[in-house]
Amino acid sequence: MFGELIPTGGGDPIPLMKKRLRIGRRDGCDIVLDFGNVSGHHCLLEIDEGYWFVRDLRSRNGVKVKGKRILVGVRKRVDPNTEIYIAKNSYTIDYDPQALGAFGTPPQDEVVDDFFEESLLSRAGLKKDKKKR
Numbered sequence: 001m002f003g004e005l006i007p008t009g010g011g012d013p014i015p016l017m018k019k020r021l022r023i024g025r026r027d028g029c030d031i032v033l034d035f036g037n038v039s040g041h042h043c044l045l046e047i048d049e050g051y052w053f054v055r056d057l058r059s060r061n062g063v064k065v066k067g068k069r070i071l072v073g074v075r076k077r078v079d080p081n082t083e084i085y086i087a088k089n090s091y092t093i094d095y096d097p098q099a100l101g102a103f104g105t106p107p108q109d110e111v112v113d114d115f116f117e118e119s120l121l122s123r124a125g126l127k128k129d130k131k132k133r
Contacts, residue, residue: 002047003095005031008083016095020046023086024057037061037087045078050102052078052093053109061087075110 004013014031021030024042033042039059046053053075056063063070064085070076078084078093085091097106 002100003052003080003093005084005091006094008090008092013094014091016045016052016093020044022057024059033086033089035087035089038089039087042086046075047100049107050097050100051106052095053107054078054084059087077106077109079106 001015001017002019003016005016006013018030022041022044023029023031023033023038024040025032025034025038026040029041031045037060039057039061041057042059043057043063044055046055054063054065054070055075056070056072058072062085063076065076065078066082067085080095080097081092083090083092
């Protein structure tokens with residue numbers, strides 16, 4: 001086991017059994033959250049250098065880390081005991097980076113260099129690909 005997602009309002013902890021987990025409402029996800037506000041494929045949790053990272057998979061209601069919404073597709077580090085929102089569902093992630101192989105300085109979040117080069121419609125996933133017409 002690589003840690004746990006603990007529901008903030010109470011409930012059973014969700015074990016993190018693999019180093020890469022897809023979270024969403026669909027049955028094919030590694031962690032199924034059966035809530036109407038959770039997208040079919042909502043987000044991805046993955047370990048890098050002993051730390052968990054989350055990536056929003058173009059979900060409808062977003063992902064927040066420490067109360068701040070992360071950009072779609074951008075990987076954000078989730079430190080131990082940090083609150084994470086998947087849609088409006090709050091969890092605390094509990095794990096030990098050293099037990100997962102962390103050594104030295106934690107890896108950094110992804111930086112979006114070309115953020116303003118893409119239109120708002122494209123970033124929101126609403127722009128149609130011209131090749132498909």
